[in-house]
Amino acid sequence: MTGGANILHADLDAFYASVEQLLNPALRGKPIAVGGGVVLAASYEAKAFGVRGGMAGRKARELCPQLIFVDGHYKEYQRLGDAAIKVLDDFTPLVERISIDEAFADVSGTAHLFGSPGTIARAIRRRVRTELGLPISVGIARTKHLAKIASQVAKPDGLVEVDPASELAFLHDLPVELMWGVGPVTRGKLEAEGIRTIGQLANTPGHSLRGLLGEAAGDKLGALAWNRDPRAIETRHRARSVGAQSALGRKPATEAVFRPTLLYLADRIGSRLRAKSMAGRTITVRIRFADMHAITRSTTLPAPVAATALLAEVAEDLVRTALFTHREERVLTLLAISVSHIERCPELQLELELGLADERQRPGARRGAARWTADRAVDAVRSRFGWEAIAYGPLAFDRGRAVPDTFRELAEREL
DNA sequence: TCTGGGGTCCTAGGACCC
């Protein structure tokens, strides 16, 4: 432990939009948005008009009438994101990737090879620019939280190093919403107490913060405001849940709508689980209605499952029951399934051997065996010919306004 | 053209156990 500023946070600027401007020079210097109904990413030229990721497309167009909407090149995002992370890998093995376009790196052990953290950061930025054609901002600090804030301050296309001797001076003038974990709701609660800067937050008594934000959030923000962030770089995470969702536009709340959708979602989740020999015990469905209000229903099974048909049936039961108690809701706008309590299951037959089918009062375990065989067959076809080569059920899932599968894969975390 | 998709963590109440 040297106590020096050895943590880098590297973050590609307006990543999807920058890739589109790289691929199509006619888009450079112009306000563009990737997506349509929802803005997935906005270029800096669009951000200048107030356009933000996650914003409804219509609102974005209101803010910026000359906004150019482009379809995403998702495979290129994956390729270029991976390539940028590889540049970090060239300087240290201690790289923690947290999304497609950002990562932490600990360079405390590599100064003798590559120079100071500042030298390394400049080399990274230069290489990503010249080799990939993309702008990337880097923050350097003694802790992950501060490095991440520094990269935000550095944007666009900048570098900020926080001297350990003046950390709090740097931190305390910044607005609270730059902190990890402060979103619109928390910002609003703090604002109501007159707390706008991280310095004001730091000088608020701990019991007040806990009362305002809850025990865990109060303690966490208090610690971060004094830059007491003990987290180390983690090169490997284990996933705690796997899920999939589909926005439906506006569809009637009927079996004919939810059954094929849930089968498609269960298929995506089941094949990901089986590919890693994993299975999960808790199945949660999420249903969103016309007013965008959502409910969740979940159940925990006695044994982990990964079979597509079983996941789909449990999800169907949950949705059917929930819709029965919300009979006044006639319109669905989104369905989701998530599987948690996941664990490694080298023998995926487990769910059959434990007689889960009997416990759930299904016709019999033999059906389970047939399903397992069917899943293996589908998985095998896909491993040779791709995911699209084969689908469950006679009905192709109505894609509606759903995004391409390549976009879904971008957001998937390693299991 | 009202609002994508994949995740993590926390809270609060109730069941259940010792």
Added chain:
DNA sequence: TCTGGGGTCCTAGGACCC
């Protein structure tokens, strides 16, 4: 008649992140 205290697991909802 009165009625402890701690722990774990489960469910539903919500905030937040990229």
